[in-house]
Amino acid sequence: MGRVKVPNAPTIRRMPSYLHKLYRMLEEGKKYVSCTDLAKYMDMEPIVARKDIAMTGLPGHRRHGYVIVDLIHAIRDYIGWNEPIEATLVGAGSLGTAILGFGEFSTYGLNITTVFDSDAQKIGRELRGHVVLDVEDMEEEFKGHTPKIAIICVNASQAQSVADKLVKLGVHYIWNFANISLTVPENVVVQREVIAGGFAMLASKIKNVENGGAAQIVE
Amino acid sequence: MGRVKVPNAPTIRRMPSYLHKLYRMLEEGKKYVSCTDLAKYMDMEPIVARKDIAMTGLPGHRRHGYVIVDLIHAIRDYIGWNEPIEATLVGAGSLGTAILGFGEFSTYGLNITTVFDSDAQKIGRELRGHVVLDVEDMEEEFKGHTPKIAIICVNASQAQSVADKLVKLGVHYIWNFANISLTVPENVVVQREVIAGGFAMLASKIKNVENGGAAQIVE
DNA sequence: TAGATTGTTAATCGATTAACAATC
DNA sequence: TAGATTGTTAATCGATTAACAATC
Numbered sequence: 001m002g003r004v005k006v007p008n009a010p011t012i013r014r015m016p017s018y019l020h021k022l023y024r025m026l027e028e029g030k031k032y033v034s035c036t037d038l039a040k041y042m043d044m045e046p047i048v049a050r051k052d053i054a055m056t057g058l059p060g061h062r063r064h065g066y067v068i069v070d071l072i073h074a075i076r077d078y079i080g081w082n083e084p085i086e087a088t089l090v091g092a093g094s095l096g097t098a099i100l101g102f103g104e105f106s107t108y109g110l111n112i113t114t115v116f117d118s119d120a121q122k123i124g125r126e127l128r129g130h131v132v133l134d135v136e137d138m139e140e141e142f143k144g145h146t147p148k149i150a151i152i153c154v155n156a157s158q159a160q161s162v163a164d165k166l167v168k169l170g171v172h173y174i175w176n177f178a179n180i181s182l183t184v185p186e187n188v189v190v191q192r193e194v195i196a197g198g199f200a201m202l203a204s205k206i207k208n209v210e211n212g213g214a215a216q217i218v219e
Numbered sequence: 220m221g222r223v224k225v226p227n228a229p230t231i232r233r234m235p236s237y238l239h240k241l242y243r244m245l246e247e248g249k250k251y252v253s254c255t256d257l258a259k260y261m262d263m264e265p266i267v268a269r270k271d272i273a274m275t276g277l278p279g280h281r282r283h284g285y286v287i288v289d290l291i292h293a294i295r296d297y298i299g300w301n302e303p304i305e306a307t308l309v310g311a312g313s314l315g316t317a318i319l320g321f322g323e324f325s326t327y328g329l330n331i332t333t334v335f336d337s338d339a340q341k342i343g344r345e346l347r348g349h350v351v352l353d354v355e356d357m358e359e360e361f362k363g364h365t366p367k368i369a370i371i372c373v374n375a376s377q378a379q380s381v382a383d384k385l386v387k388l389g390v391h392y393i394w395n396f397a398n399i400s401l402t403v404p405e406n407v408v409v410q411r412e413v414i415a416g417g418f419a420m421l422a423s424k425i426k427n428v429e430n431g432g433a434a435q436i437v438e
Numbered sequence: 439t440a441g442a443t444t445g446t447t448a449a450t451c452g453a454t455t456a457a458c459a460a461t462c
Numbered sequence: 463t464a465g466a467t468t469g470t471t472a473a474t475c476g477a478t479t480a481a482c483a484a485t486c
Contacts, residue, residue, distance in 0.1 A: 003262060004424045010477070012423050016415035020375075020398055034443065042400050043222060047479060050444070062444050063486045079419040080426030094320055097313035102414070104398065110418060149421065156239075175421050179239055179323065181261050189428065191421035193414065195321070196235035199329060200298040202368065202394050202410035204231050205223045207299030209408065229453070253467065266455060269468070281468050282462045445484075455474070462467085 011052045034065035084109040091153030092117040100128045146170040156180040230271045253284035303328040310372030311336040319347045365389040375399040
């Protein structure tokens with residue numbers, strides 16, 4: 001399988017931001033939303049939001065926009081967030097704790113059932129409602145019921161061996177936050193998060209703005 | 220200024236991963252690196268790495284590749300990582316702690332000088348070598364010497380007011396990890412990190428692979 | 439009605455990929 | 463030499479943007 005390339009990646013990446021806004025609008029008692037609203041929130045051109053929403057196939061109402069509850073459902077369907085996904089979290093450090101504490105994930109179907117670490121200081125302690133388990137006991141804890149995805153939040157130096165272990169136990173999807181590119185078999189899909197990439201983007205913007213580089217300033 | 224669009228964003232986002240690999244190769248005593256090496260590490264086609272490196276303008280050596288130390292310098296130059304950038308971190312929760320603890324950032328010129336929080340439990344305590352300061356004292360702590368960038372790691376509900384405060388004190392660049400789109404004046408640049416976007420990508424890949432969607436499987 | 443909005447098609451732009459020449 | 467690699471130009475692909483029709 002190797003690398004999986006889903007179409008419309010930029011659209012997919014914007015979807016969670018729309019969702020966040022839509023839920024807040026619901027709380028405010030709103031029933032309809034227009035692309036103009038969403039675009040204003042995201043600080044982009046309305047055509048972008050319109051094209052994104054068109055991808056979901058949900059029909060709108062001219063002059064009123066889209067029914068918020070329907071749009072939420074359509075977006076979640078489009079990005080695969082209506083089916084709950086069972087996950088294991090490996091690495092109970094600060095980053096793992098942050099992921100565990102991000103409440104919206106559970107709303108969006110990410111169901112973290114087990115948390116592992118290799119640090120004796122952490123094993124057995126409770127972390128945001130989860131008892132931290134020993135990575136050594138992973139096989140036993142899964143008991144033949146392997147979670148669909150694994151979230152790797154260990155140090156770069158341990159990430160590859162953790163990944164190897166997970167793959168051996170039957171995990172097919174890995175969400176990798178470790179700062180390293182993992183080597184996995186063809187049938188395993190890795191989604192890598194490179195947080196430093198955001199810093200590179202910011203530094204590039206600063207450089208461009210201040211040194212009068214090739215940056216394009218919109219509006 | 221508003222939205223700043225830097226050219227070659229995908230290239231910029233890949234650069235930190237190349238850097239990581241290059242430093243490790245240096246440690247291994249290697250002197251040269253080829254695009255093939257980098258591409259294999261990143262699990263992509265060599266032409267991608269070649270084009271990326273070409274952007275830096277560094278000439279290579281046919282048959283041998285590029286001199287690693289030179290390439291590191293060229294990449295850092297290209298993405299603006301050779302000039303140290305002073306930063307303040309607002310929000311000393313688990314995510315803030317993770318950012319603070321990510322050692323590579325300091326290597327790459329991100330110099331976090333102050334850490335703020337509004338939680339009385341955290342204020343005054345030490346966190347990875349930094350005393351957590353009270354957000355209320357921000358103006359005083361900056362003493363007219365405002366850091367170039369602010370890293371926002373507070374809850375979505377507090378993020379906008381924190382941003383307002385930072386902008387008022389003269390911060391022009393914001394790296395926003397809060398799950399909300401910030402409203403800022405035209406002359407402020409925001410780099411937003413949407414971690415949930417990665418989960419949307421992963422869920423989409425799962426959906427596509429398992430339900431036989433439109434996903435393209437490379438190789 | 440006028441105007442805000444969706445819906446849709448076409449144009450543009452930029453990133454990726456392919457092809458191949460140059461050369462060490 | 464042969465082959466691995468850089469360097470460079472062209473082709474393709476896909477995302478963004480523009481334009482405008484439809485309609486409530």
